Amino acid sequence: MHRFYVENDQIHGKEIVITGQDVNHIRNVLRMKIDDEIIICNGQGKDFYCIINQISSNEVIADIMSEQDTDAELQTKIYLFQGLPKKDKMELIIQKAVELGVYEIIPVVTKRSIVKLDEKKKELKKLERWQSISTSAAKQSGRGIIPRVSEVMTYKEAIDFASKLEYNVIPYEKAEDIDKTRDIVKSAKGKQSLGIFIGPEGGFEESEIDMAFNRDIKPVTLGRRILRTETAGLAILSIIMFELER
Structure with a gap:
């Protein structure tokens, strides 16, 4: 139909x-x-x-x-805090994240972000484009909601926003215990809200990781391979979606 x-x-x-x-x-x-x-x-x-x-x-x-x-939605609202990547990678990330069930996407400026989007007109134009991609992806995948692409946040603003969520994770290349990661992912089941932090090209700086740890954002590993920023978020989203799916 x-x-x-x-x-x-x-x-x-x-x-x-x-x-x-x-x-x-x-x-x-x-x-x-x-x-x-x-x-x-x-x-x-x-x-x-x-x-x-x-x-x-x-x-x-x-x-x-x-x-x-609509039976297409996860019971847990997933917020993707995505460090701003170069070129058009954000468009791919938004499209696939919406297909995978994300509730909201928050673009984040980090210390290693090359893209800054300082000019309001430039930022507004980008946001309109990104929201259009989210809308198209939601329609194509039969979503019950149109996930929102929020205004660009600083890293501190993103951390403060995430502190209001029930559960948060951050893929971290120095995290090693895959069994602990499995437990963290399983613990997401039943939570009302979940934040996922993904760094830009080059990842997060150590000071940003420390800030996340101090706010009880849990480190997880995505395996022994180094993933690109446009791959990392989709990988953890896929893992979490599989665990949360009814």
Whole structure:
């Protein structure tokens, strides 16, 4: 069954009004007709099973037959604190992290970050692009929410934000005990929120690692191989997703 996303203000009682590009997709690409069934998601974890009632050039109106919580979401909200990488690596990280179930992505400026994004206009343009990638990835993977890409934070701001979460981990190349890492990952199950810290190219400086340890962010190892920044986050996300999946 085809799936579409709307904002809550497009839901009116037992009707949902679809506008924008999805109208053309429904009419001219899928060639759907009145009484065809579709799923509409509000982007906040709720799926509506609907029947198309009206189709016009600028909107599609569907009647809600039933609704339920989307079953695609993890019970734990995962926050990815990603050290800003070079070039377009952030776009790949966002796309794949959303597919893997991340709840929110926080770009972080660290001491070894080459990209700084100091200019507000430049940062805003990047954020709009990144949020668009998150939205597309959420739709493609059937997510129940559209993960948010937050404004860029300093490392200290990210640490302070993470202190409000229930559980936090940081892959660290000097962490050696793989069995301890397995225990840490298993302990994430049942937590309401989880933060993952990933450094940029070159990783974190020791002072940043010390700051993380002092705030009870737990070090984990990803094995004996050195992973690129765009690989490390996806690796730990995959491991944690497998453990948290119902």
